[in-house]
Amino acid sequence: xxxxxxxxxxxxxxxxxxxxxxxxxxxxxxxxxxxxxxxxxxxxxxxxxxxxxxxxxxxxxxxxxxxxxxxxxxxxxxxxxxxxxxxxxxxxxxxxxxxxxxxxxxxxxxxxxxxxxxxxxxxxxxxxxxxxxxxxxxxxxxxxxxxxxxxxxxxxxxxxxxxxxxxxxxxxxxxxxxxxxxxxxxxxxxxxxxxxxxxxxxxxxxxxxxxxxxxxxxxxxxxxxxxxxxxxxxxxxxxxxxxxxxxxxxx
Amino acid sequence: xxxxxxxxxxxxxxxxxxxxxxxxxxxxxxxxxxxxxxxxxxxxxxxxxxxxxxxxxxxxxxxxxxxxxxxxxxxxxxxxxxxxxxxxxxxxxxxxxxxxxxxxxxxxxxxxxxxxxxxxxxxxxxxxxxxxxxxxxxxxxxxxxxxxxxxxxxxxxxxxxxxxxxxxxxxxxxxxxxxxxxxxxxxxxxxxxxxxxxxxxxxxxxxxxxxxxxxxxxxxxxxxxxxxxxxxxxxxxxxxxxxxxxxxxxxxxxxxxxxxxxxxxxxxxxxxxxxxxxxxxxxxxxxxxxxxxxxxxxxxxxxxxxxxxxxxxxxxxxxxxxxxxxxxxxxxxxxxxxxxxxxxxxxxxxxxxxxxxxxxxxxxxxxxxxxxxxxxxxxxxxxxxxxxxxxxxxxxxxxxxxxxxxxxxxxxxxxxxxxxxxxxxxxxxxxxxxxxxxxxxxxxxxxxxxxxxxxxxxxxxxxxxxxxxxxxxxxxxxxxxxxxxxxxxxxxxxxxxxxxxxxxxxxxxxxxxxxxxxxxxxxxxxxxxxxxxxxxxxxxxxxxxxxxxxxxxxxxxxxxxxxxxxxxxxxxxxxxxxxxxxxxxxxxxxxxxxxxxxxxxxxxxxxxxxxxxxxxxxxxxxxxxxxxxxxxxxxxxxxxxxxxxxxxxxxxxxxxxxxxxxxxxxxxxxxxxxxxxxxxxxxxxxxxxxxxxxxxxxxxxxxxxxxxxxxxxxxxxxxx
Numbered sequence: 001x002x003x004x005x006x007x008x009x010x011x012x013x014x015x016x017x018x019x020x021x022x023x024x025x026x027x028x029x030x031x032x033x034x035x036x037x038x039x040x041x042x043x044x045x046x047x048x049x050x051x052x053x054x055x056x057x058x059x060x061x062x063x064x065x066x067x068x069x070x071x072x073x074x075x076x077x078x079x080x081x082x083x084x085x086x087x088x089x090x091x092x093x094x095x096x097x098x099x100x101x102x103x104x105x106x107x108x109x110x111x112x113x114x115x116x117x118x119x120x121x122x123x124x125x126x127x128x129x130x131x132x133x134x135x136x137x138x139x140x141x142x143x144x145x146x147x148x149x150x151x152x153x154x155x156x157x158x159x160x161x162x163x164x165x166x167x168x169x170x171x172x173x174x175x176x177x178x179x180x181x182x183x184x185x186x187x188x189x190x191x192x193x194x195x196x197x198x199x200x201x202x203x204x205x206x207x208x209x210x211x212x213x214x215x216x217x218x219x220x221x222x223x224x225x226x227x228x229x230x231x232x233x234x235x236x237x238x239x240x241x242x243x244x245x246x247x248x249x250x251x
Numbered sequence: 252x253x254x255x256x257x258x259x260x261x262x263x264x265x266x267x268x269x270x271x272x273x274x275x276x277x278x279x280x281x282x283x284x285x286x287x288x289x290x291x292x293x294x295x296x297x298x299x300x301x302x303x304x305x306x307x308x309x310x311x312x313x314x315x316x317x318x319x320x321x322x323x324x325x326x327x328x329x330x331x332x333x334x335x336x337x338x339x340x341x342x343x344x345x346x347x348x349x350x351x352x353x354x355x356x357x358x359x360x361x362x363x364x365x366x367x368x369x370x371x372x373x374x375x376x377x378x379x380x381x382x383x384x385x386x387x388x389x390x391x392x393x394x395x396x397x398x399x400x401x402x403x404x405x406x407x408x409x410x411x412x413x414x415x416x417x418x419x420x421x422x423x424x425x426x427x428x429x430x431x432x433x434x435x436x437x438x439x440x441x442x443x444x445x446x447x448x449x450x451x452x453x454x455x456x457x458x459x460x461x462x463x464x465x466x467x468x469x470x471x472x473x474x475x476x477x478x479x480x481x482x483x484x485x486x487x488x489x490x491x492x493x494x495x496x497x498x499x500x501x502x503x504x505x506x507x508x509x510x511x512x513x514x515x516x517x518x519x520x521x522x523x524x525x526x527x528x529x530x531x532x533x534x535x536x537x538x539x540x541x542x543x544x545x546x547x548x549x550x551x552x553x554x555x556x557x558x559x560x561x562x563x564x565x566x567x568x569x570x571x572x573x574x575x576x577x578x579x580x581x582x583x584x585x586x587x588x589x590x591x592x593x594x595x596x597x598x599x600x601x602x603x604x605x606x607x608x609x610x611x612x613x614x615x616x617x618x619x620x621x622x623x624x625x626x627x628x629x630x631x632x633x634x635x636x637x638x639x640x641x642x643x644x645x646x647x648x649x650x651x652x653x654x655x656x657x658x659x660x661x662x663x664x665x666x667x668x669x670x671x672x673x674x675x676x677x678x679x680x681x682x683x684x685x686x687x688x689x690x691x692x693x694x695x696x697x698x699x700x701x702x703x704x705x706x707x708x709x710x711x712x713x714x715x716x717x718x719x720x721x722x723x724x725x726x727x728x729x730x731x732x733x734x735x736x737x738x739x740x741x742x743x744x745x746x747x748x749x750x751x752x753x754x755x756x757x758x759x760x761x762x763x764x765x766x767x768x769x770x771x772x773x774x775x776x777x778x779x780x781x782x783x784x785x786x787x788x789x790x791x792x793x794x795x796x797x798x799x800x801x802x803x804x805x806x807x808x809x810x811x812x813x814x815x816x817x818x819x820x821x822x823x824x825x826x827x828x829x830x831x832x833x834x835x836x837x838x839x840x841x842x843x844x845x846x847x848x849x850x851x852x853x854x855x856x857x858x859x860x861x862x863x864x865x866x867x868x869x870x871x872x873x874x875x876x877x878x879x880x881x882x883x884x885x886x887x888x889x890x891x892x893x894x895x896x897x898x899x900x901x902x903x904x905x906x907x908x909x910x911x912x913x914x915x916x917x918x919x920x921x922x923x924x925x926x927x928x929x930x931x932x933x934x935x936x937x938x939x940x941x942x943x944x945x946x947x948x949x950x951x952x953x954x955x956x957x958x959x960x961x962x963x964x965x966x967x968x969x970x971x
Binding site: 005006009013014016017018020021022023024025039041042043044045046059060061062067083084085087089091102105106109110112113116117172176180181184187198199200202203204206207209210211213214215216217218219220221222223224225227229230234 | 289291292293347348349412413415416417419433435436437556557560561564565569570571572573574575576583587588592610611613614615618632812813814815816817878879880882883884885888889891892895896898899908912938939942943
């Protein structure tokens with residue numbers, strides 16, 4: 001269903017974009033009274049000058065120029081030269097030959113969007129059911145638990161290390177793992193979180209999660225810069241924020 | 252100043268640092284330091300501020316010159332980040348990751364406003380206005396741009412949580428900058444990869460930039476179309492004897508397939524002329540595409556829709572004038588259809604994005620309000636609402652004053668009767684004014700004003716028509732009320748356009764600044780009247796500066812997020828520094844104009860070394876509005892498509908497609924290669940490997956080009 005939805009959206013977009021230019025390109029098949037008085041926004045028609053140019057690849061001279069007003073005589077000249085459409089400055093829904101194609105494209109986009117949304121809901125429901133069976137690390141809760149464990153592990157182990165250098169190295173090493181593996185894993189579970197908590201709840205949860213992640217990032221930077229005290233304080237704050245995030249996730 | 256007296260010169264965890272008491276772990280939760288200066292960990296320091304201001308001003312000057320010459324600007328943050336390492340960590344031996352980040356934040360805040368200025372202000376010179384630092388109009392425009400810069404930064408701050416914390420937009424270049432900043436702590440191997448990327452980026456770009464210094468470029472290789480002569484020789488001895496397929500410019504030489512800046516694969520493969528498969532030689536686009544990854548393929552898809560479906564259709568259906576030849580069709584279709592449709596798609600997509608993001612925006616605002624007034628006030632990491640409100644009100648007041656002043660300024664530069672010039676050194680001192688069709692007209696003296704009053708109405712009408720003095724939507728209002736409404740609408744537009752630009756930059760790294768600049772000036776012209784060009788450009792410049800600053804602020808905050816910088820500190824330094832940018836840029840512009848006048852007699856544009864391509868595009872739009880040529884319906888059609896695209900897959904889809912329809916294909920194609928390479932690397936080596944090793948290398952490509960381009964521009968600027 002999702003594939004059909006996306007194909008419908010793509011086809012409708014192509015159709016809509018293709019139909020759009022004709023909004024300003026009235027057909028010269030229209031009666032004169034609908035065209036007379038319109039102003040050209042591009043030149044129209046082509047004729048070879050007399051004498052013809054020496055370069056056989058020359059494109060010729062336009063029959064009418066931009067800003068020329070369409071008159072009965074000019075229309076007749078353009079039609080006799082085989083010109084089918086001209087680009088004008090004025091828009092009229094009635095003159096727009098591609099309007100039905102465009103409306104079809106609009107319907108297609110709405111239909112495609114509906115199919116994608118229905119499929120998305122079904123998949124979310126299915127993923128919710130499967131969540132219990134999924135390995136813990138793959139779920140947002142599992143990823144958060146892993147991040148929390150990285151922070152708590154550091155809080156446990158750091159006091160037992162002998163030098164700040166060892167502590168800083170441990171912080172950089174373990175937080176790198178959390179930053180590059182567990183944080184992205186948590187974020188990839190956004191659809192599950194939205195399904196469980198709604199958009200508002202998701203936003204509130206991510207607000208806390210992001211605050212925690214920033215403290216982790218700061219702890220990493222401070223450790224890399226050799227400012228251990230700052231790094232340790234950031235870990236403390238990250239720990240409290242991880243707890244808040246977990247409460248929101250489980251609440 | 253509360254810097255730590257003797258901080259260590261760290262690059263990796265320092266083995267010499269003395270141990271602290273049990274690692275300070277456990278006990279009560281320490282409050283976050285919210286002052287501007289952090290006594291323990293170097294972040295905002297005097298060194299970082301001075302560094303940022305100097306580097307920002309230098310970049311601003313060089314990039315202003317480059318922008319006026321080639322039409323687009325280059326990434327400043329990445330350059331500042333690399334220079335920050337050299338200066339703060341290398342020379343001063345005490346910079347930290349966060350201090351370098353603050354340095355690059357200030358530098359880009361000073362540099363960025365130039366995009367908004369150079370896309371708009373030069374159009375005044377093209378339209379015959381004169382500006383110089385000795386005149387009030389110059390400083391009025393500068394003041395409006397300063398107001399715009401502050402307004403843009405202040406407006407985007409409340410959206411930080413929504414875009415960065417909640418929507419987690421990728422922001423490829425700011426992500427690359429974060430990689431650069433973190434490289435010392437990430438280990439030597441990653442630093443080597445980063446440096447390798449920088450060197451390769453510079454090496455690839457060298458033949459692109461070298462011709463500006465008189466050196467050889469890629470075009471010197473001489474890879475051209477195979478000669479193919481006409482069956483019949485032209486009778487004109489000056490005409491080319493080659494077919495149009497191989498010699499489009501009719502200069503008698505086969506066209507190059509490889510130029511100094513691009514590779515035309517379409518011509519190499521023999522594709523029909525209306526299909527232009529061209530790749531820009533642009534390492535930054537390649538790197539940005541890699542960092543964006545699979546999501547960037549949507550940009551490529553949009554480009555294919557525009558340039559391989561719509562444009563060939565326009566040609567094959569006879570929708571282009573008959574005098575347009577196949578190879579000219581893409582250029583014609585771009586101006587006539589792609590641009591309005593693309594900007595419309597962007598607008599609709601962004602509007603839908605805002606609608607879908609409302610819960611996140613509401614939550615972000617709630618969080619900021621709570622941090623400003625509520626329980627989390629004491630430990631707030633975010634600039635409070637009070638400061639933001641004051642900044643917005645102050646900037647609004649400046650915008651109103653500028654709009655009010657310019658709205659009541661005469662719109663004519665010559666006397667309507669005697670045609671005596673009313674500006675410049677020889678302008679008469681006393682210039683009486685009158686109001687006609689809500690426009691203020693100035694006269695060289697009372698006698699010509701009396702003659703004007705005595706003219707028959709038809710003649711005054713004819714003058715008004717010849718000078719495009721058509722009334723705007725708000726012309727019927729009291730001028731002060733009109734100025735107030737224009738300021739308010741302008742502020743709302745800044746907010747919306749800032750979101751569009753930040754979303755585009757966040758998702759793809761591309762910012763449609765010039766497109767937004769065009770729309771901004773159109774909006775002001777519609778409100779105030781097509782004849783009020785000076786006012787429209789003044790407000791347009793302010794709004795464009797605001798939009799660019801909003802996008803830059805968001806990018807810097809993303810970098811700050813990734814390195815753990817406190818948003819509040821970044822926001823404060825950015826708000827304080829950004830107003831300097833327009834002043835530097837306007838003074839550089841005035842210098843360039845003075846030099847051009849001396850050497851060519853032309854202030855700017857064709858006939859000078861600074862052709863100001865974007866200002867020429869804006870000039871075409873202004874004359875288009877005055878001549879009724881704007882295809883408003885196409886903007887609307889595009890907006891509807893963009894909005895509907897957003898209700899399907901994800902809200903930003905319309906923005907991505909719109910951006911790609913609007914951008915030149917040669918950059919999209921190179922960007923697309925970067926996206927595809929990322930997907931292949933992820934498939935072969937895994938996502939972690941791609942992030943750990945591929946992203947630093949890609950960031951290096953972005954920076955390598957930017958640094959070399961800056962060096963070349965500075966050299967050209969210095970030696971003229």
